Amino acid sequence: MEKHELKPARVVILISGGGTNLQTIIDQQEAGKLPITICAVISNRDDVQGIQRAQKHNIPVIVLEHNQFPSRESFDGRLQDIIDSQNPDIVVLAGFMRILTPDFTRHYEGKMINIHPSLLPHYQGLHTHRRVLEAGDLKHGATVHFVTAQLDGGPAIIQSSIEVEKSDSEESLKEKVLRQEHKIFPLAIRWLAEKRVVMREEKAFLDGEELAVGGVQFDKNEI
Numbered sequence: 001m002e003k004h005e006l007k008p009a010r011v012v013i014l015i016s017g018g019g020t021n022l023q024t025i026i027d028q029q030e031a032g033k034l035p036i037t038i039c040a041v042i043s044n045r046d047d048v049q050g051i052q053r054a055q056k057h058n059i060p061v062i063v064l065e066h067n068q069f070p071s072r073e074s075f076d077g078r079l080q081d082i083i084d085s086q087n088p089d090i091v092v093l094a095g096f097m098r099i100l101t102p103d104f105t106r107h108y109e110g111k112m113i114n115i116h117p118s119l120l121p122h123y124q125g126l127h128t129h130r131r132v133l134e135a136g137d138l139k140h141g142a143t144v145h146f147v148t149a150q151l152d153g154g155p156a157i158i159q160s161s162i163e164v165e166k167s168d169s170e171e172s173l174k175e176k177v178l179r180q181e182h183k184i185f186p187l188a189i190r191w192l193a194e195k196r197v198v199m200r201e202e203k204a205f206l207d208g209e210e211l212a213v214g215g216v217q218f219d220k221n222e223i
């Protein structure tokens with residue numbers, strides 16, 4: 001079967017915030033550049049801009065507030081039921097700020113991806129821009145990776161780097177890195193939807209080739 005004859009992949013997107021990555025995915029899908037159907041957007045907060053972004057495009061939104069649950073396990077269990085009711089091929093964490101339980105990550109192994117604002121495996125966890133400035137690094141960036149039980153530790157699919165300038169602040173780095181995120185996230189989603197990228201035994205493969213640590217290095221001229 002030709003690639004363009006593939007049925008669009010069913011995608012569920014999880015958010016916790018402003019949703020600029022979500023917006024990019026919606027825009028590319030609407031422009032016909034992504035072979036996906038966005039079945040639902042799920043937010044763990046009821047007051048974030050990402051919700052309005054989805055609603056504006058008539059995408060069903062489900063709010064599931066984590067603070068209404070007695071434990072991480074109970075929240076993740078309910079979240080899993082809701083996601084599975086959409087029968088997704090791909091689960092996208094687009095700024096979803098929750099640590100996930102191992103049962104949950106195992107359940108979506110190979111079909112859940114996350115975007116992280118650093119050049120993984122460097123700077124897993126929070127406050128990446130601040131830590132890069134404190135360390136005096138000359139390079140920074142963003143990485144899309146498969147989600148495994150290890151926080152920000154699953155195999156990388158693609159990353160894009162930026163130069164850190166002397167004049168940079170946390171805020172300016174955030175903006176620069178977000179611009180790169182908006183380029184690489186849709187690309188990784190497309191590869192996953194086209195089944196060009198897969199995860200096997202905690203390693204990522206693109207077109208059958210095992211990817212190096214950090215994944216594909218995004219070349220600005222490539223697209």
Ligand code: GRF
Nearest residue numbers: 017018019020021095115117
């Ligand atoms: C991004 O920096 C992403 O890397 C991180 O959360 C932020 C989400 O931004 N995981 P937005 O909500 O997509 O604007």
